[in-house]
Amino acid sequence: MHELPQQLANGLILGALYGLIAIGYTMVYGIVQLINFAHGEIFMTGGFGALTTYLILPSGTSLWLALPLMLVGGVIVAVLIAVAAERFAYRPLRGAPKLAPLITAIGLSIALQQVVEQFYPGAKSGRSFPQLPGGPYVFGPITLQPADFYLFIAAPLCMGALAAFVGKTRTGRGMQATAQDPDTAKLMGINTDRIIVIAFALGAAFAAVASIGWGLRYGQVSPAMGFLAGLKAFTAAVLGGIGNIYGAMLGGLVLGVAEAMATAYIQEVPGMQQLGGGSWANVWAFVLLIVVLLVRPQGLLGERVADRA
C-alpha cells in the first residue's frame, strides 16, 4: 500500500483535467439542456491551436514565454470553433426535438476529428507537444511533474474565476436567469442568444486550458484525444450533477481518483485479479457512473429539479 499517496495524486491530477473539460458540458447543459458531444473535439482543437502557436513562434523561445501565448492561441481556436458550432450547427435547431441537436453534435464531433486528421500536417500519428523543463519533483512518497503543477494551478483558478463571473457580474446573473427559465429571462430583457454563446465560449476556453495540460502531461496531441477525454468529462459532469459547475469539478476529481484506485487495487481484492489493472480503468469509471445514477440520479451535487411546466 506504500504507493497509495502517489496513486491519489495521479487520480487528482487526472480528475482536475476531467473537471476542467466537464465545466463546458455542464454549463451548456445547464443553459440549453443540450449535451454537446462535440465538446471533446473542441478540447482537441484547443490543443492543436496551442501547438500551432508554439510552432509559429521563433524556435528556441523559452517555454515560460511561449506558454501564455499558447494558452491564448489555444483558447482563441477552441472558442472560435465552439461559437461557430453554436451559430451554425445548434442555433438553427433550437426548438427542434432534443434528439436533433444531439445527433448534430455527434456528427460535428466526427467531422472535427476527421478534418484535423486529414488537414493538420502529421496529425495522423499524433504530434509531439513541447514539454515543460525541470522535474520530476519528489515530495516524500509523491513524485510530481511540472505539467502536474500546471493542472493543479489551472483547475482551481478557472473554477474561482468562473464562480466569480457567474455570481458577481451582470452577464453571470443573466446566465443564471436563462438557466432557470429562458422564456421569462427573454421577457426581462436578457439577450438569451448572447448568453448561450458566452456559455459555449467559456466552456471552450476551459477545455483549451485543459488540452494544454493534456499536451504537457502526455507529450502529444492527436485528433483522437477528444473522444475518450470528452466521454470521461461528460461522465464527470453527470457524476457531479449536470448543470452544476462545482459538481463538474467534484465529479472530475472523484472519477480520476476512482480510476487510479481501480487500476491499483482491484487486482488485489481476492477473486478479482481478472477485473483489475489499467485495461479496466474505463470499465470501473462507467460502473461508478451507473451506481451513482441508480442511487442518486441527480448526481453528487445536483438538486432534484422539479419538472418545468
Place this chain on the structure above:
Amino acid sequence: MRKSSLLVVSIAVTGALTLSACGSRGEKKAGDDASGSTVVTIGVDAPLTGPLAPLGLGIQHSAELAAKIANDTKEVPGVTFKVKALDDKKSPQEGQSNATALVADKTVLGVVGPLNSGVAQSMQQIFETANLAEVSPANTNPALTQGEKFETEKKRQFKSYFRTATTDAIQGPFAAQYAYNDLSKKKAYLIDDKKTYGVGLVAAFQKEFTKLGGAVAGSDHIDENNLDFSAVVTKAKAAGADIIYYGGEYPQSGPLSDQLKKAGVTVPVMGGDGMYDPEYINKANKNAEGDLATSVGAPVETLDSAKKFVADYAAAKYADPYAAYGGYSYDAAWSIVQGVKAVAAANGGKLPDGARGKVVEALSKVSFDGVTGKVAFDEYGDAVNKQLTVYVVKGGTWTVAKSGTYSG
C-alpha cells in the same frame, strides 16, 4: 404533390444506385485488356490512416514498388501488375470487409497484409474460402499459422495464409535471452495492451525469461485508448523491476516509456517489432534513450540484397518512408509475383481458370533471394528465415545492438 415528387426522386436515386452497383460488380475478370496483356491485381490491406498509418503506408508503397519493378523488368511476360490498397484502420471489422472486397475483385490473385495479427484473424477464413493467397509482412502471432496450441501440437490453420515475418514464438524468447544473458536483467515487469499481438508476445517472453532464471516482478495491462498510464506506472515503479517488457505498439509504448521515465523509473523498456519505429522515439519525448526493441529479420540497410530495394524506393519518390515492414512487404508482394509467374509458366504462358488456387499452391514452393534474405515458406506458411535483431535507442535513433538467428 410535394410528397409524390419526393417519392419519384428517391425511387430514381435508389434505382440508379442499384444499377451502378450491379455495373461495378461484373468488373473485368482476369482477362485480356486492349494491349493484349493480362492485368493482375495485388491487394494490400493495412492501416493507412490513424496512429499506425506510417507502418501501413510503408507496406502499401513497398508492394507498389514490387509491382512496378515486376512490370518494368517484364518479370511475368504478358502480365501487368497493379496494386489495390485498402485501409483497415487497424480494426478487425474493417479488415474483414476489405477481405470481402478483395475477394470480389476477380483480378486480385494475392494479397499483401495485414499489419496487425488481430486483423489477420478476421481475414484468414474469408481468403481461405475464396482460395486467395494472403502473405503478411508483419503478423507475428504464432497461432495464425500453427494454431492456438502451437507449443504442443502444431497444425497448419489456413493453406492460403503465408507470412514473410517470423513469429513471436521466436521473437519473445530472443528478447528474453538478450535481456537475461546480455543485459543481465533478473526481474521483469510485464505490461501488454490485451490485444492478440501484445498478449502473445509477452507470454512468449515470460516463458523463456523465467526458464532462464529470471523473475517476474509483476504484470499489468493497459487500455490502448487511454493515454494516462500514471496508475500503471506507479505500480511498476513500486515493483522494483530492472527491466520493463511491453507487448504492443508504439502509439502506446512511446508515451508509456515517457511517463515511466518521468516518474523516476530508470530501467529500460523493451518490446517487440510493434515498438521498433522512429515514431516510438518521438512519442517518448527524448525519454527513450536505452530502450530496446526486437524486430524480425536483419536490419534492411545492412543486407546487400536490400541495398537495391532502398535505392529503388528512394528513386520512386513515395511520400512516406518504407518503415519497419517495407522489406518484408516487398518480399511478400514479390512472392505473389513469383507465384503468378509459376502458374503462368505451367500453363503455356497464360493464366488458367482458377488461377487463385494455383497461386496458393505455387506459393508454398516459391524460393528466391529477397530484400530480407532467403524467402520461402515452411509447411505452416511461416517464413523459413528466422533472423532477428535487437535494436537500442542511442542518441535519439534506433541502432543495432545484436543481430542473429534464433536457435531454441
